[in-house]
Amino acid sequence: MSQTPVREALSRLEAQGLVVKTHLIGYSAAEQMDEQKFEQLYELRMLLEPFAAARAAVHMSEDSMNALESLANSMKLLERNNSKAAYGQFAQSDSQFHNLIALGSGNELVHSVLSNIHTHVHLFRLFYHSRATADANNEHDQIIDALRRRDPDAAATSMRRHIECSKARFTSCFSD
Numbered sequence: 001m002s003q004t005p006v007r008e009a010l011s012r013l014e015a016q017g018l019v020v021k022t023h024l025i026g027y028s029a030a031e032q033m034d035e036q037k038f039e040q041l042y043e044l045r046m047l048l049e050p051f052a053a054a055r056a057a058v059h060m061s062e063d064s065m066n067a068l069e070s071l072a073n074s075m076k077l078l079e080r081n082n083s084k085a086a087y088g089q090f091a092q093s094d095s096q097f098h099n100l101i102a103l104g105s106g107n108e109l110v111h112s113v114l115s116n117i118h119t120h121v122h123l124f125r126l127f128y129h130s131r132a133t134a135d136a137n138n139e140h141d142q143i144i145d146a147l148r149r150r151d152p153d154a155a156a157t158s159m160r161r162h163i164e165c166s167k168a169r170f171t172s173c174f175s176d
Helices: 003-015 035-059 062-079 084-104 108-116 119-126 130-148 152-174
Strands: 019-022 026-029
Touching: 003 019, 003 026, 035 084, 035 108, 035 130, 035 152, 062 084, 062 130, 084 108, 084 130, 130 152
Parallel strands: none
Antiparallel strands: 019 026
């Protein structure tokens, strides 16, 4: 195998914060997110994601709304499977869910920033939380309901509540 695809893959992993490149040594796995970075991540999410949801309630196309609902329904099927593999699939779908909303906001910069922080990659690396899927699915339903009603205030409130609940679920990673 050529070294080029390996180098490209490592560069992508480095951009996502999953590996660290050390000059003259090579690549190694990145440290897990610490509590300070976790707090900062949620501060950023709180600033951007409710805004994106409010804008998506106004700007999201019907096709994108249908895709969001379809994705949410597929995530509910994963909820019944209590395996780590299903949890990994859920994490990927959850990332797509939030990405669709950010994209639906019509604000390219918000979408770009949220895409580049790779929230879900980092959070779901922290630990396996079987209850997270059911809770997140219920919270997603509330967000979709607000988006469907084209209610920006309710969409922002639902997203804010979802982020607060997500933070509470993952905060236990840092308790002794």
